[in-house]
Amino acid sequence: MKPPKSPLYEVRRSKIQGRGAFAIKPIRKGQRIDEYWGEAITHEEADRRYDDNNGRHHTFLFVLDDDTVIDARRKGTDARYINHSCEPNCETIIEDGHIYIKAIKAIKPDEELVYDYRFEWQDEYEPEDVRYYGCRCGSKKCRGTILRVPVYLRPTIREWLAGNDVKKPRKPARKKAAKKVAKKAVKKAAKKTAKKAAGRHPHVAERHATRTVKR
Numbered sequence: 001m002k003p004p005k006s007p008l009y010e011v012r013r014s015k016i017q018g019r020g021a022f023a024i025k026p027i028r029k030g031q032r033i034d035e036y037w038g039e040a041i042t043h044e045e046a047d048r049r050y051d052d053n054n055g056r057h058h059t060f061l062f063v064l065d066d067d068t069v070i071d072a073r074r075k076g077t078d079a080r081y082i083n084h085s086c087e088p089n090c091e092t093i094i095e096d097g098h099i100y101i102k103a104i105k106a107i108k109p110d111e112e113l114v115y116d117y118r119f120e121w122q123d124e125y126e127p128e129d130v131r132y133y134g135c136r137c138g139s140k141k142c143r144g145t146i147l148r149v150p151v152y153l154r155p156t157i158r159e160w161l162a163g164n165d166v167k168k169p170r171k172p173a174r175k176k177a178a179k180k181v182a183k184k185a186v187k188k189a190a191k192k193t194a195k196k197a198a199g200r201h202p203h204v205a206e207r208h209a210t211r212t213v214k215r
């Protein structure tokens with residue numbers, strides 16, 4: 001059942017993009033604000049619904065787990081209007097199969113609620129992809145893209161965003177101790193990739209999936 005409307009915020013025009021969620025009451029650090037609620041669909045259905053090759057990215061998807069994505073477009077809560085920021089005042093938590101938005105700072109009325117989407121990085125990304133997922137959060141700490149950028153690529157991405165399409169460095173080799181973990185991760189990733197339809201902008205990047213605390 002759809003959760004009741006949160007009394008803590010309302011939807012208004014946002015300077016970041018389109019509509020956003022704005023506090024209408026003081027919100028305490030740690031306070032749970034709303035549930036990111038919507039239709040539970042499979043990853044395949046999400047790929048079918050959202051064509052990312054239409055020149056601009058915009059979805060209401062949030063990955064719940066390997067099998068399920070929440071699509072808040074049609075019947076979702078207003079949490080779907082919470083924009084991304086590289087300097088967030090909220091985070092998302094997955095608890096018992098539900099996605100919640102929680103304040104990580106005290107938030108005053110009229111402040112926009114934002115969390116870090118950290119769209120999943122894909123190794124094949126090129127400068128145009130990084131620019132495609134450009135961030136307009138306006139924070140001094142803005143990394144320029146909504147994508148979660150691996151540490152070794154941060155200087156490269158800065159160059160790309162400045163318009164200098166320098167060559168991508170090789171991915172650093174993993175340390176011995178991490179090899180076993182890495183092997184497992186590669187196997188898991190390969191399984192996941194095989195499940196997904198190939199595309200220039202795989203929809204997985206379109207899903208708010210990270211910075212999620214599992215409890």
Ligand SMILES: C[S@@+](CC[C@H](N)C(=O)[O-])C[C@H]1O[C@@H](n2cnc3c(N)ncnc32)[C@H](O)[C@@H]1O
Nearest residue numbers: 017018019057058059080081083084135136137
């Ligand atoms: C779940 S919607 C958020 C609500 C959206 N502003 C609206 O009016 O529908 C997610 C989409 O908003 C846009 N968006 C959110 N934060 C952004 C940011 N910091 N920079 C650029 N676009 C952003 C992207 O198009 C993203 O796919």
Ligand SMILES: [Zn+2]
Nearest residue numbers: 086135137142
């Ligand atoms: Zn930003």
